[in-house]
Amino acid sequence: MTGPGTDDGAEPDATRMDRLRAAAARSAAQAQELDRSPALQRVVKRLRDVLPGDAHFGDPLSLGGGRHTEAAGRAIVGLTGDRPGVTRELGLGGVQLWQSVLERFGRGGGEHEVVLVFTDLVEFSRFSLAAGDDEVLRVLRRVGEAWEPPMTERAGTVVKRLGDGLMVAFADPRAALDAVVDARRRLGRLEVPGWTPRMRAGLHVGWPRRVGGDYLGVAVNVAARLGDAGRADEILGSGEFLARLDARTVSARRRRRLSLKGVPDGLEVYALEPTDG
Incomplete structure (x- = not known):
């Protein structure tokens, strides 16, 4: 068996x-x-x-x-x-x-076109050296209360706070410009002993790569460089950003004598101001 x-x-x-x-x-x-x-x-x-x-x-x-x-x-x-x-x-x-x-083929840098805004306080470092930490924190809170609402009220997303500056992302170029102008106006109302708060801003549009809650890429670098390069109360925008605005509603003056590192060759920069159009 x-x-x-x-x-x-x-x-x-x-x-x-x-x-x-x-x-x-x-x-x-x-x-x-x-x-x-x-x-x-x-x-x-x-x-x-x-x-x-x-x-x-x-x-x-x-x-x-x-x-x-x-x-x-x-x-x-x-x-x-x-x-x-x-x-x-x-x-x-x-x-x-x-x-x-x-x-x-233009799809890997980012899934959406983004308007990037960088703001900065002019001569804030000089003020902070004399003011002391407590006063600096108090002033920065007041500055945030002045310039952040104009951004979020126009559907801007505050990507990060940079000490005396902001990085904000928008979908609409006109909304971004209006937000910066409103933020500048509200900041001008602040009274700080021994210092007059004044801002500058840079605006650019591109397809940055989204990494978590942040953005990376050449477009971010360009906007940041523009934000650093402006004079007090000046709003600098790239040619790409300007092209997305209605020319009848904005005054644009070409800034030719700017030396910006880390930006594409041939970048056109303009000092922008809204008009009544």
Whole structure:
């Protein structure tokens, strides 16, 4: 009499399963060894360095946003953990290449056009040295109460507070300009002993990359440089920003003698003031 798994002298089922498990374990061990191979990791890393796109894609900064490439990168990191490996690098390299293709066709830098505004208090550093910390904090609170409401009332999003400045994002260029003008007007009403609060602002439009609650990219750098370059009460806007306004409702004076670092060649800058149109 023969029982299950022993017909015709066949290998018992239990023995066959043990051999299959052992073979699978050996294959898994070999795959893990290859995945952890320092030599292979160096090869894949060199490949990522020459691929288009961000060769550092996969770090926390590059995965902080909500786009599909960032979500895919987070999934790869979650599956592979923090340990380095060939599988991880190949997966991130594929997403890196995918993201670079999207950016080449204008879709990877950001999903929406954004108006970026940077404001700054003129000569605030000189005031703060003489005023002391308590007075500085009191003045900054009053400044925030003066210039933040004009931004949020016109659907602006305060991205971050920069000590004596703001970074704000808008969808509507005209709303951004009106907000800055209103903020300047309200700031002018403040009375501070020994100092007259005056602001300057820079406005630019582009497709910055959203990273968590912040924005990164050339467009951000341009707006920040414009915000730093203005004179007291001056509003500087790029040519791209000006092109999105109704020319009948704004006065624009070309600022030609500006030396701005970290901005594209040929950037046109204008001092802007709204008109009755």
